[in-house]
Amino acid sequence: xxxxxxxQVASLFVTLLVVSLLIFTVMDLxxxxxxxxxxxxxxxxxxxxxxxxxxxxxxxxxVRYLAWLAGVFQGDLGQSYTYGVPVAGLMxxxxxxxxxxxxxxxxxxxxxxxxxxxxxxYRHNGPFDLLAGAISYVSIAxxxxxxxxxxxxxxxxxLGWMPAGGFPGWDAGLLAGFQALLLPAVALALxxxxxxxxxxxxxxxxxxxxxxxxTARAKGLGERGAVWRHALxxxxxxxxxxxxxxxxxxxxxxxxxENVFNLPGLGRLAYQSLAQRDIIVMxxxxxxxxxxxxxMNFVVDLAYLVLDPRLRVPA
Amino acid sequence: xxxxxxxxxxxxxxxxxxxxxxxVALMSLIWTPLPPSQMNIVQRLKPPLDAGxxxxxxxxxDIASMxxxxxxxxxxxxxxxxxxxxxxxxxxxxxxxxxxxxxxxCVMRLCDIVFAVPPILSxxxxxxxxxxxxxxxxxxxxxxxxxxxxxxxxxxxxQIWARDYVTAAVGIGRSKSKITLFHILPNIxxxxxxxxxxxxxxxxxTEAGLSFLGLGLSPPAPSWGRMLADSQTFFGQxxxxxxxxxxxxxxxxxxxxxxxxxxxxMLDPRNNT
Numbered sequence: 386x387x388x389x390x391x392x393q394v395a396s397l398f399v400t401l402l403v404v405s406l407l408i409f410t411v412m413d414l415x416x417x418x419x420x421x422x423x424x425x426x427x428x429x430x431x432x433x434x435x436x437x438x439x440x441x442x443x444x445x446x447x448v449r450y451l452a453w454l455a456g457v458f459q460g461d462l463g464q465s466y467t468y469g470v471p472v473a474g475l476m477x478x479x480x481x482x483x484x485x486x487x488x489x490x491x492x493x494x495x496x497x498x499x500x501x502x503x504x505x506x507y508r509h510n511g512p513f514d515l516l517a518g519a520i521s522y523v524s525i526a527x528x529x530x531x532x533x534x535x536x537x538x539x540x541x542x543x544l545g546w547m548p549a550g551g552f553p554g555w556d557a558g559l560l561a562g563f564q565a566l567l568l569p570a571v572a573l574a575l576x577x578x579x580x581x582x583x584x585x586x587x588x589x590x591x592x593x594x595x596x597x598x599x600t601a602r603a604k605g606l607g608e609r610g611a612v613w614r615h616a617l618x619x620x621x622x623x624x625x626x627x628x629x630x631x632x633x634x635x636x637x638x639x640x641x642x643e644n645v646f647n648l649p650g651l652g653r654l655a656y657q658s659l660a661q662r663d664i665i666v667m668x669x670x671x672x673x674x675x676x677x678x679x680x681m682n683f684v685v686d687l688a689y690l691v692l693d694p695r696l697r698v699p700a
Numbered sequence: 701x702x703x704x705x706x707x708x709x710x711x712x713x714x715x716x717x718x719x720x721x722x723x724v725a726l727m728s729l730i731w732t733p734l735p736p737s738q739m740n741i742v743q744r745l746k747p748p749l750d751a752g753x754x755x756x757x758x759x760x761x762d763i764a765s766m767x768x769x770x771x772x773x774x775x776x777x778x779x780x781x782x783x784x785x786x787x788x789x790x791x792x793x794x795x796x797x798x799x800x801x802x803x804x805x806c807v808m809r810l811c812d813i814v815f816a817v818p819p820i821l822s823x824x825x826x827x828x829x830x831x832x833x834x835x836x837x838x839x840x841x842x843x844x845x846x847x848x849x850x851x852x853x854x855x856x857x858x859q860i861w862a863r864d865y866v867t868a869a870v871g872i873g874r875s876k877s878k879i880t881l882f883h884i885l886p887n888i889x890x891x892x893x894x895x896x897x898x899x900x901x902x903x904x905x906t907e908a909g910l911s912f913l914g915l916g917l918s919p920p921a922p923s924w925g926r927m928l929a930d931s932q933t934f935f936g937q938x939x940x941x942x943x944x945x946x947x948x949x950x951x952x953x954x955x956x957x958x959x960x961x962x963x964x965x966m967l968d969p970r971n972n973t
Contacts, residue, residue, distance in 0.1 A: 400813060400816070403809075403813055404813050404817070411825060414829070416828075416829070522954060526950045526951075527946070527950045527953075528905050528950070528953075531949065534928060534931070534942045542935045542939075633815070633818045636821075637820040637821075637906075637909065640818075640913075641909050655821060662828070667825070671825065676816075678816045682812075
């Protein structure tokens, strides 16, 4: 167990390091000199050179990479060229939109998908199963940002029940904040829910024929109790895996959905910083998202060990 | 075969949707109701059936024609991207299964790393690098597909390498590359085909997302994603502008996903009893 854990943590760090190096190198190759962008067209060569020295841009790539990495470890992500503020603060501020949004979306998708999947497995090959299957097929196929557009047309433009976009900030009250995030979260959750429904249906169906579920039935627990109390907990591994694997798509969805709803989140920040060639912000946001995906996969691997004791035996 | 396909509704529906879409896309190369970029300001923002079959946009362009050409753009980009991913991924994956050792380990790690950067972000960066356009989108999506196919073919090929007939081929002195070509590849082809259909759906979704952000094809080439982006200004007046391109995307992805699932069920020998 300890050996597995040590190896996984070590490989986690190696992966993170290589990803950071990759991101830094690619960003460095991007056309456009940040110093020149900051100063505009009227800059003299002397001021440009001075600023480049001040920003450390005249240093060789490995030096700059190590300086950036050292900063990242100390929580100093550099200074945004366009906003003129520390990137760490900027990202923290945006994270307070993206994180609640992602959590709401994941919670919503689980709340929709697991009961639907379990019911579909419980009544498999019946009309309910067929309907659940059709719904999940369709919801996987719709792009999250399109669902967002449709929700705006229905609930904002037509019915006027919800704000069409924007974020009032958490200072405006929890309720206002949640209300602003509700439609985007639904848009993000729907495609995820489709995938999760199918996975939980398949997982429960597979476990339902196992001996221990038959034992549960035999001792008189009833079909419902056998499914929810015994089959579902054992079917959780594929479901948890899928939630982890879908994380990349959740982030991609967030970038798009935040743009649809004009939410000042990390995804929109990534998009804006790219448009403004604010390379340091882009670099930090991409690193953050990638690290999140890597850590998420790591957590999924750990969750395996917790959920399935059989995997604790070294291969 | 003919009788069997009718007993598989998922495969049938998926194949019909995909073929219909492919037909529309190909047809747009020789005929559309109107030239897709022909503007007609007098006829702007007309609802479906009022002007043309599916109405007009803010410049009076015919939506049906734009959707048709959009189908070609979307499908051709996705096919190219998946072709790159499937080819490169299969070469890498089967080679790793053939050589094993350090190469295999490096391939697995590299896959993890490429997987870690969400494709939409790498496409945004790549777009900044070489400018938005068809080539950028194909490469950005294609690169993300490589690890998908590399992992799949590596796992599948390793299973085949353990079979007796491969051991026999090794025993009679066949070279590793010949074994890969004549024994491994034909036996994992089914799994690759199924994955191609599923990844095509994913590629269409990603392409639409990139065009939506303005990182796809440059105007005036019609693209479903950008049509959706443009529709945002006209929600109140012309909701169909936001509904129709989305329906096209959803239908295309639905068709390909069903085709992939149907093919998997049909090609999986365990289901043929």
